[in-house]
Each structure stands twice: as C-alpha cells, then as structure tokens.
Amino acid sequence: MVAFVPSGSNERIPRGAPGLAFAVLGPVRAWRDGTELDLGSPQQRLTLAVLLLARGRMVPIAELVAALWADQEPSSARGTVRTYVHRLRRAFGGDEETGGPLRSAGNGYRLRIDERSLDLGRFRAARQTADQARTSGDARAAGTLLRQAMDEWQGEALAGLPGEWAASERRRLHHLGFQTAESLAGLELEHERGDRADLVERLVALARAEPLRESVHELLMLALYRSGRAAEALAAFEKIRVALRDELGVDPCPALRDLHERILRSDDDLLPSPPRAPVTAPPAQLPAALPVFCGRRTELDELTTRLDTDPAPGVVVVHGTAGVGKTTFAVHWASLAAPSFPDGQLYVNLRGFEAGGVARPPEDVLGDLLDALGAPVADRPTGLDALTALYRSVLASRRVLILLDNARSDAQVLPLLPGGTRSLTLVTSRLELTGVVVAAGAHAMKLGLFDDEQSADLMALRLGRRRIAAEPEAVREIAAACARLPLALAVVCARIACDPGRTLSDTAQELVECRLDAFGSSDPNADLRSLLSWSYLAVTPPAARLFRLLSVMPGADFTLEAAASAAGLPMRQAFAAMGELTRADLINSQHGRYSSHDLLRDYAGELLAETETAAEIRAAHRRLLDHHVVLAHTATEAMDPNNEDQPPPMEIAPGVQPGPALDDQAALTMFIVEHPTFLALIRHADELGFDRHTWYLAWYLRRFLDWTGRIEVLAACNEIAFRAAHRAGDQRGIGYVHRGLARVAWWREDIPACHRNLDQAIEAFASAGDRVAQAYTHRQVAGVMIDPGRHAGQYDAAFEQIERARALLREEGRLDLECSLLSPVARCLWHAGRTEEAVEAAEISRRRNEELGRKADLLDSLDVLAFAHAKLGDHRTAIAFKEERIALIGRNDESADPGFTATLREQLAFEMVELIGMLLAAGDHARAQVTQREVLVRLRHELTDPGFTTDPGASDDLGAVLADLDALIGRDDLDPGWYTASEAILRRVSEIADRAGAVRWMARLFPHGVLTP
Template identity: 40%
Template sequence: MRVTVLGPLRAWRDGEELELGPPKRKALLALLLTQVDQPVPTSEIVEFLWGESAPDSAVNVVHRHVGTLRKALGPILVRASGGYRLHLDSGQLDLLRFRALRADAGESRRAGDDIAGLRQLLAALGLWRGPVADGLSASMRAHPLFVRVEREYPDAVKEAVDTAVAAGDVHLERVLMPLRQAAQAHPLDEALQARLVTVLARTGHVLEARRSYEEVSGRLNQELGLEPGPELAEAGERLRTRSTGPATGTPAVPTGLTPTAAPAASDGIIRTRPAQLPPDLGVFSGRHAEMALARSLLPADGLPGRPVVISAIGGMAGVGKTTLAVHWAHEVAPRYPDGQLYADLRGFDPGGAAPGPAQILRTFLDALGVASEHIPPSVDAQASLYRSLLVGRRVLIVLDNAKETEQVRPLLPGAGDCLAIVTSRNLLSGLVAEGAHPIALDVLDDVASQALLTRRLGAERLAAQPDAVKDIIHSCAGLPLALAIVSARMSMNPHGDLGVLASELTEEDDRLAMLSAGDPSTDLETVFSWSYQALSPLAALL
C-alpha cells in the first residue's frame, strides 16, 4: 500500500492505482490521513464533510464511504473509539516519510553532520508535489488540520536554509528553489522572507534580493500597516551594507565566499561574480573516458572558444548528463574566475513550462549585476547586452536539459574566453554543426555499475551478497539514475538485505514503480514519461 497526501490525494495497492471515488469520500480519506494512526470520531467526520448542514443520513453515508474505502485499502482502516483509524507507516504514507526525514535531519545536525542533515531535509521537501490534499474544495482545505500540515513545509524549508548556511555557502543553491516556492506561498512569513533575501544575496542574485525585500516590505505596509520586524529588517540592512551575515541567527560566513561587487556604475550595472553552479556529487564515480575527452577539449589556458554539448545516445533519460556536466564544471571552475552561470532549461518538462531565452537572459543579466530598469525589452537586445558583459571575462556557463538548438543559441557567449556546457537528451546537431564538441553518454557496463554501487554502499556490504548485486545491476540495466535510486534506498536501510531488493526488482511486474525515491525529478517512471510525451504520435505508438 502507498498513499500520497502531500499534493494530489492518490493511493496504490499492489502496484495498481486505486479509484478513490467521489469528492466526499476523498475528503474523508484526507481527513483520516492528516490524523494517521489516531482515532477520528464519526461526529468530527460529519462536521468536516457537511458542517452545520449535515443531513439526517450523514452517519450512514459516512459508514458507506468507510466500507467502500476499506474494500479498496484493506485492513489498514479500522473502527476505533466511536470513529475510525487509518494505520500506515512511513514507507506507505508520504506525510509520515516527510516527518521521519525531518526527524533524521535533526539527529544528523545534533551529531554535527550538517551535510547529511541537509540531504535529508531536501529529500523530505521533494515529497511535496503541491498543496496538502490538492483537489479538495478550498473550504475543506482551510480546516485547521490541513492548515497545520501545510505549515510543515515552510518550517522544513527554514530548517533546510539554516542547515545549508551551517554547511557552507556552496550548499545554498540547493535550497533556493524550495525557498522561492515557500516564500511565494507564504508572502507574509517574515522569517521565511528574510531567509530568501539573504540566500539570494549570498548566491549572487543581488538585484532579485533587493526586489524581494522591497516587495515584502511594501506588502507588510499595505496589507497590515506594519514595518518589517527585526529579522527581516536585519536582512535588509545587511543587503544595503553588502554584509554576508545570515538572517537566521547562525554565525556569519567570511565575506570572501560571497560574490563581490564594485560600486554601481552610471549604466546601472554592478560588476558581480555569480556562483550559481549546483553542488557537485560527492560520490561521483566512473565516466573516465568521457571525463578524459572533456579535459582534452580544453587547451592549456582552459579556453575552448566553442560550447561543449553533453548529450545522450538516443535521448536516454537518467544516464547522468547533468551529473557529469556539473562535476566537470566544478573541476574547471577555477579557470573561470569571473563566475559561473547555471540554468535548467527544462526542455522535457511535462507541463510545457520550459523558460524561454528571454527569461533565462533576464536571470543571467540580473546575476551579472544589471539593474532591472536597464534590461532591454527584446530578446536580441538582451542577448547583445549579455554577450557584451562577457567580453574580456572568463565565465563558465552551464545550460542544462535543453530540448533544441534554438533554445540554447541566444544564451551562448560570443567571446572565446568563456566556456558553455550544454546538456540535452537530443544531440543538438545544429550546435555541433557550428563547432560544438559533442560528448555522448551511454549506459554503464557491469564494471562501472559495480563501482557506482561500491562508492555509495561500500565494498564490504556488496561483497557479502555478490549474487544479489549482480541481479540488481542487471535489473538496473546500467542506467546511473536507477542505480542511484537503488543505492539511496539501501543507504536509508543500512541493515537491509540486498537479496530482498534484488528479488523485488527481478520479480516485480512494474519495475519502474520500484525504482522511485519519492521525488518526481528523480523518479524513473516520471523522467521516462517526459521523453515519451515529447514524441510524435507515431513514435509514441511504436
């Protein structure tokens, strides 16, 4: 049994998704899930479903809904104390898994391992796929129980930011996306907004930090008639004085770790040094031939003068393009002292939400210190300004997950002093024809797959069950993402039997469902579906 409530309400039994029925039945299930493992009185259920307009038959209707749910869910739904109780564990319900990961992160931090704590908090935040019980009516979701659960997300985001600050500024980019999302959903949470202002400034998004501070200050004044409180005011003051102290009460990091800037020029440009690279994978392994080829593309001065395209044979998802690109980018970053720019182009996003060149250019110009009022309106003018700013500078640019050449071309530097690394599930033959250097990635062979598992799980653990390891490698078919998901599952269960997992993978009809880590961005079935949805109808049919 697997149930999700952190986003759309869904349930699976034996690998098959269940039909949960009409809105009131779903609402009843959602109410039980917010109080999982606790008895919920029938009277509370009736009040939640109907309020003061409950019909005389309300109790009987509840009993019928419960009966239908029990047939679908099985013995996990039982009678208890004049009502009903739903029994699930953290392996079955995303809400419980989220809470368990937060608790584990707290233990890690108390043990002094901030990096492990951050990893656990990011995994917890990745379980959220939308508002709690998304799909229920707004009035039902306004119930105090749902509001209380909803508050757990921004609270966890704050913990993640504080943990990233403690772990070092290099980890701040990892929390920026959930921080932006939480700040947008909770615009009057001053503690959250203060962290957003601080993290934006410390990751090179200085102008965005200023805009965020001005917007939240104006909102507080207009909607509540208040001035910023101490925490937010302190973040604003540090922004004005270009200090790097955090807004969370944790010790300040030395100013040398923050992108520096010269005084504002008359053209509205503050010369900044952005540092936008995502963190390198600490357990990177293999890809020796590909890394050797990448290194060979850089002459002694490290300036190839042409972009490098890292693509996958046949458009394979999950083969490790981003991992390789980011790893190589960190290796060569010291050769590009004027900064690093990074953008996820979301070329295969299923919602069609891929940002256009104008959006990415504005982000890059912001990071390079151009005031918003000085950014020209047209894409061509923005690209010209962008390339002009890069002249005479050594900047590393990573354009991740591109779909087509036209999405990338306006973002490429015109000067030979910069390096552009582009990843795509497609070859991007247009760029290659113009001189880009392609690096094709295929799946790993058995030796490289074994090395990946060894790096993540340890040689001793693998040596104890060699046959199970062979079965796991065979089931994962050499795909790095699949091997990484398996490793993550076994890392969270250090005493787990590899043979059990191998058996599940070899016998499971729906193997893709097994290869999930609870995060849509690293869920194998999901990332495959993004490529599938990009196919023409005839190719999809084939």
C-alpha cells in the same frame, strides 16, 4: 470578461498542431489537427466538459445524466447521452472499434487525453511548477510560469453551458484562476517585476470582482502607494472598510489596518528596496559536485582532450537518456575545470524536462545571468535580441564557464551562448540539440549506460566495497535489473543504505519482481517513471505511439523495418518518428540498428497497456511476427534459391514491411545478426498463441541452424514448434516440425528416432493433402538411408523412397520439381557401386542445379562427381570437381560468425584432406604438400584458440607441438620424412586433445597416417 483575464489576451488556438486539443477556460472548444470542431448543442458541449474535467477517470452514465438534467432526468436521458458520445467520438476521428480517446468503460465512458492538449491541464502544470520555482527561490521563473498559466484563460470558464453542474464547476475554476492572478500580482509587487501601471490596473479589476477580499485590497493599496498615489491607496482602504461594515458588520483585518496606518505616516519601509549594488566578486554558482562520482573517466578525459585542441569548441553538448547522469557528469567536470575560468562560473537549470513540462524562456534566463554578472538593472532592454546582445557584450572580455543544465530545445539555448571565444558553455539535455551543434560548432558527447564494472563501482562507493564483494552475483543481477542506469542504481543503493538488514540478493529479487515500481519516489526528480515521462511527453504523438509499440520487440535491438512493421507505418514515417525518438534519447541508433534499455521498454509497455486496446496490441505483435516470417523466408530463399521445399506463403497483415533484398552472403549475415531475435520470437509466438508463426519461423530458421552447427538450438526451436502445431491441430505444421526433429536426431546419430519423425511427417502431410511436402520428406528419408556414416547403406530402400517422391510429384503435376531428386539419385548410385550411372546422374544434377542456383544440391553433385571420377581412375577430373566444390564452400565470409566459421573450417579441412588424397593418387606431390601445409596452418590456428583446452597441464605439450609445427610448415623439401613428421604431430595433437577433454575436429581428422604418400 472575467476580471483576471487581460483584455488584450490573444486567443490560443492550436493552429496546425497535430492531434486533438481542447479548451474549457472560456467557451468549451475542441480542435483536430488545428481545425476547430463543431461540438454541437450546449448539452453535447456539457457532456464533453464533464469528461474533460474527469481527467481520465471513468464517468458513469448516471453522473453524465445528473450533470445534464440534475433531478429532472427525462426517460430518454441515457439514449441521448449515448448519442452525444457517439457524435463526439466521430468528431474526434475514432470509434469503439478503431480506437480513439473517447471509449466505453464499464457502465460509462472515459476520455483519455494528454494533459498538455487541454488548456486547464497546461494551466495546472504551469501553476505547479511555479510553486516549485518560488519555493526554491527562483522568483523570476515563478513569475514567468504564472503568466503562462494566466495566458490560458480566454474568458469565463465553461461559458455558455447550462445547469447547476456547470455553474458549480465554473465557480470552482474561477476561484482557482483568481487565486493564481492574485499570486502573480503579489509576486510582481514583491520583486518589482513588470509594468507597475499595468499591475495597478489588474489589481483594481480584481478588487472590483471580489470587493470583500482583503488580501487583494492590501496588494492594491501597496501598489498605489509605491506608484505615488497615496490618496488613492487611502481611498481604496475606505472603500473596503465600508463594504465590510455594510455587508458583514466587521472591521478590516489587522494587516489591512496596519498598512493603512503606515501609509498615513508615509512609512519609507513600504517603498521598494533600492537596486542592488553591482556584484564585484566573480560568480561561483556551480552546484556541489557529487562526492561519490565514478564511472566516467573515459568521457572526462575525452572532453578535456577535446577542449585542449586548437581551435577548441566554445560549446559542449552533453546528451543522453533520462537518469544517465548528465548533470552529475557536467557538474563534476566543471568543478575540475573551474580554476581555468577566473571570471566565474554560472549555472542555470533551464527546466527543460521537469514536472509541469514548462521550460524557462531564454529572456527570463538572460535576466538572471546578467544579474549574476553584475550588469546594471537600469535601462536594461526587454527584447530577446537586445538582451542577448547585452549579455554577449558583458562576457566579451571575460573568461567564464557557463553550465546550462536540462535544456529543452535549440531555440532555448542559442540566445544564451556567448559570442566570443574566451568563455565555455556546457549544455546538458536529453535531446541531441543538433541545431546548437550546427550553429555553434559545438562538440557533442553522448553519455551511455554503465557497464557491469562501472555499476559495481557506483554501488561500492555508496554501500562499501566489503558489502559488494560479499555478494558479487547479486551485484550483477541488480545492475542488470537497473539496466545499468546510474540514477536507478543510485535509487536502489539509497534504499539499501536505509535498510541495513536488507541483503543484496533480496533486493535483486525485489527488482526482478517489481520492475519500475521499485524505482518510485515521492520526489518527481528521483521517480523513474516521472523522469521518463518528461522525455516521452516532449515528442510528437506519432513518435509517442511508435515508442509505445516498440515495447513488443522481443530483444534489445531491432531494425527500422521491424519497428515500422510493429507500428504498421510506411518506412518514411517510421524513419521520421525513429529519428525523433533518437534525438530525444528514448532510442539509441547505431550502425543502422536501434535499441533501448530494459527500463525504457518496461515504461513503454506500461504506456501501451494504458493507451491501446488488447486488439491493437495483438495486431502489433502479429505484424512484427509477419515481418520476421517474410524476412526469414526471403533469407532462406537467398541462401538456397528455387528450393520448393517450403510451406505455402503465409497471409501477411497490411502495414508489414518486407525487409531488404538479400543475396546469399547478406542472408547469412542477417541470420547471424538476427537469429537471437528469431529464437525469442519463436518463444514469443508460442506464448501468445500465434501457432502458425511459431512453426513457420522454426522451419525457415532450420537451414541456418543446421549449416552453422547450432543443433541444440535447432532442437529447442522445433520442440516449441511441436507444441504449437499440435495445439492448433495443424497437420502441415506438424509435418514440418517432425522433419526438423528428424534432422536433430540425425545429428545426434539417433537414426531410429530420425526415421520415426520422418514417418510421422509423411503421415501428417498426407492428412494435410500436401503431396509436395510428402515427396520432399521421402527424399529426406532416402538421404538418411544412403549415409554410410550413420546407416547400413540401404540403397534399394533409398531408391524406393526416391520413386515414391517422384510418383507424388507427378500426381501433383509438378514435373518441374523432379530435378530436386537428381542429387540423391546420384549419391545413391555412387554408394551402391554403380559408378558410371552415378557420374551420368550427377552431371545432369550439376547442370540443372547450377542453372537454378541451388547450392546444397550443387555441392552434393560435385562431391559425387569428384569421388566417382577418382574411382574410375580419372584423377585430374576428380581433382577439378573437388576444387570446384571447395571454392563454392569457401565463398562465405569466415569472420562473420563464430559458430558458422567453426563449421566452415571443419568442412573445408575435411574437403582439403580429401583433395590431398586425390593429388597424391594423381602423383602431384608438390600440390599435395602445398595443400597439406595449408591444412597444418589451419591446425595451428585451432591450437592457439583459447577455447582449445582449459587444461593447464596441456600448455607445455602444446607449446612443444606448436614449435615443431612451425618448423614443419617452414620446410620446403618433399622427402618422406616431411610426411612422417606431419603424421607424428597430428598424433600428438590427438593425444593432447583426448587427455584434455578437448577433442576438436582437427584432432579427430587424422587418427592415423592418412597423409602419408
């Protein structure tokens, strides 16, 4: 066994741990999900060792051949290497197609693994962090980290591997381990930590392994002398003196000779320093508060208020994503609150998320806390439970503020919490620490990103308000590029301050172009990638994979179903992984939706590109698009059930989640919330070459955009879809896109363009052999022809289009779809003056569409029935149908969406005005006045909308109109003067709207006295 490996070391086998794990500090071994793998022959193990020690670098086949056979390469060497790699890849559970850590790369192979899954990686990380702790004066932490590093050794590195390459690497690793063991011994001797007898035993073994290493013998002599074994210390000197003379012909170095002389004269200065006297002054360990602190006034007040309640929590957990300013906030609040804690303030950096990834164990922290509180060192217990009990006893009668910064886990924090109610513990962490919240009744506070105002304040404090005021747009651009993350803003401000000639606009442009590269630093605590990596490395492999794949999301927020689809995960697994990411503050969760800021998405995207193949990434994009195609189709069907005017269902990839079941209200709400995501996905699908997804999404989104009056958006979607469908030569897609563009032209009152697009749609559907789509396009043509507002009323031509549609449906054998032609037939008959026939056709259409739940055609039928009965003089029946139509239109929630609400209000206002006319014709003046008063109330709501006009000159006129309108609404009389006053007010509104350039629907509604009885 290697000298520096303790004989009692426990073998560190990752039992039950997920994913792959490897060992080289001993025999070369590998585990998969806690089960050891059979790595085959020594030559195959040597192949794995070469790849592991390359640390993710591509290893050419020639290098592997040289390591295996040196200069005696057999003719079959390269084929044998490929066989070894194939066997290893299969053992790891991956292949070249499905992916895995071992992949071909150029003319060689690359093994990419998490450094934490390799014992040598953990050894290096612990050693590096120990060096940082020792530099900062934290000897206790440094010792703990070095012991953790040495625990990774299980014997001679690369044991049992043949060849010169293995021998050379074995010597290198042995030297590295020996240095670390020597550093640990020196640290323990310097600070008198640990069992001195054990230390002497280890130093004897080290000296025996390296008999000419003077530094080890120096440590051994000092340890023996301090243990009361001066004679053995002198004998150790004589032993190395003889060895140096016989082997090298030299004398011991001056330091060793000086130590020998001091031992001979029993120099008391060689003995350890006596224990420190108890600390009498209260500890005041808080770091200095940031002088340019800003932006957290609400949170500071909230925390102060919460701690003033009775009973007040004894523990506060401040959590948030990397770089959000948790430590800055906690130190600032603690500095303000320090006078309330006369027995002192303690501060500990728990190193939960730092370079090396090794958090400080609680027993180590308790030693420092007890030292700071003046607890005697003599007879201090060593076990965690005993140390915690002593710590709580010391604090029992004191009022102390304890700041535990950068916590990694609940288990790290819980033993450090005082037991009484007098002290307060403030904990910061990137995790939610729900265990601490539950067990200690802690108050949890999440710090979010800054808003624009807070971002500008931070920049002003660091760069000066004059400079910020000079370039306000650049300030907003910088804040956006920094995702309003305080650390990112601070890094950018520091760079600007160091370069006075740099403008804010130049900086903003650089941030847009460079993204994460703009936030790099040689200091890992200021390098954004490094900071984010510590959170990322803390989650399990399934959560890490999901985090990477979330970078394919097109927007800032998304649903669980969308995330599960992108990753191809079942909902239960996706929910568990998202919960882990949320607790790690890599993802935010609110009201059933998830989000992350731009810099986190950029970081996830970089990781995705590094770890997944192009095929895997494209598959994730495909699954995400598939999910939204299914979701949009489901919602469109819910809003207008049994509507066959749709393309055939798209083939959906495995692993795609369909989304929730929806009724018409839920579907509308979904579109209102998600339509920005759909718009982004349409652009995204076009850019990535998913042409069918592009036009499918545009078509499914069409009805929502149409109903809510988003015509320019409808135009943009179909223009993108037009490119995609033509690029793919997809005739069916071309047809649906031309139908969408025809609807846009109809709204713009460009009827020639509308007809051109519909003709092209019919031609495209004919080329695709889709008779059903042709039939529905002919129906759309008929609808345009019978619209008296936009057409001359070509009723014979419209009937011809309907007959063509009927013929196509019969050719296809779809007689069940002929009912979809009843509504346009009824409207065509009505406009053609064939009133009785229109009533008959509309009655049939109404019954059939009511059965099928087709809302659009049902509304159309009710409209025809109302006006046809009014023309026939049956006013009561006309009123009933009109009221039924109004009730059906008004079922939707007006508060759901501004665009839809405006369209709905406009539609209802027109319907109510038409109802008023029918009521007046029926002689029902009382109900007419009630209805008209409701219209006027809606008008008043419009006039008080801030968006009605921005013309300052119109405000006085509007104020007078509103005063007269309020008086009119409050009147109960039915005399003709009431209607005359109503008409006069409407004219005044129209004049104001015209003059102010705010011609709104209510002003256009009454150009003359349509309401006069």
